[in-house]
Amino acid sequence: MCLDVFRTYGAHLVGVEMDDDGMKIDALEQALVANPNTKFIYTIPSFQNPTGRTMPFDRRQKMIEIAKKYDVIILEDDPYGAIRYAGDDVAPIKSIDDDERVIYMSTFSKILAPGLRIGWIVAEKKLVKKFTLMKQSADVHSDNLTQHIIAKFMGEYNIDDHIAKIKAVYREREGVMMDAIETYFPKGVHYSHPEGGLFIWVEVPGDINTQDLFNTCIKNDVAFVPGEPFYADKVIPGTFRLNYSNMTDEKIVTGIQRLGKAIEQTIASQKVDQGA
């Protein structure tokens, strides 16, 4: 995960609060004021991993303005932007970058096949030259076989047709998961309503211990990705990520039913522990 990569380079990470429209711009500005040595803003503006949230265009414009004001770079990580199955496309931040301030990145792993981990960067030439040098010292160069497979696919097939196919599958599975969540999750549990990408983000209220919830889930033969590792600093407990891209409709419904039961059990046992 990117946060771990940044940490290995000794970065000091500062989390910025989000709402249903992604990073909050006033919170971003406060973080920049409090941390004047900030080097860059890292954002996944479309169908964010892990929340599935998308930043509307006017917020993207404000982010560029703030980046200019505090003279920081924006690292726009966009692996999921092409997988929109509802609503209208929102242009990348890079598309409104008029002073080479945005480094845009994406990958074939989410639009072609998960094992094909070849990506691309759109950035100032000077920076791309540096990245090339640094990548050579990190891994010599990207795997040849994977590059050949992608080149052959791109030469012989239409990637847009393929993306249309996976979008149809994900739209269907997201709908199944959403209906199941509405049916089986206890009242008061908050969850995102993505219009694309692969993820739904769940927030269980009341200071739930995520590890206890996870253990109860495992006993019920279901699992989720705990929210903790996704936070740069301050963690919100009781949060987790669900993924609907890779399961049959039946398994999605069964999994959500088990998850709903596990959430209920964990909330009940916590109430007992607290003597409620």
Ligand SMILES: Cc1ncc(COP(=O)(O)O)c(C=O)c1O
């Ligand atoms: C936000 C984000 N960026 C980057 C990646 C990595 O993509 P890849 O390994 O294909 O470059 C992922 C997921 O794997 C991701 O969720």
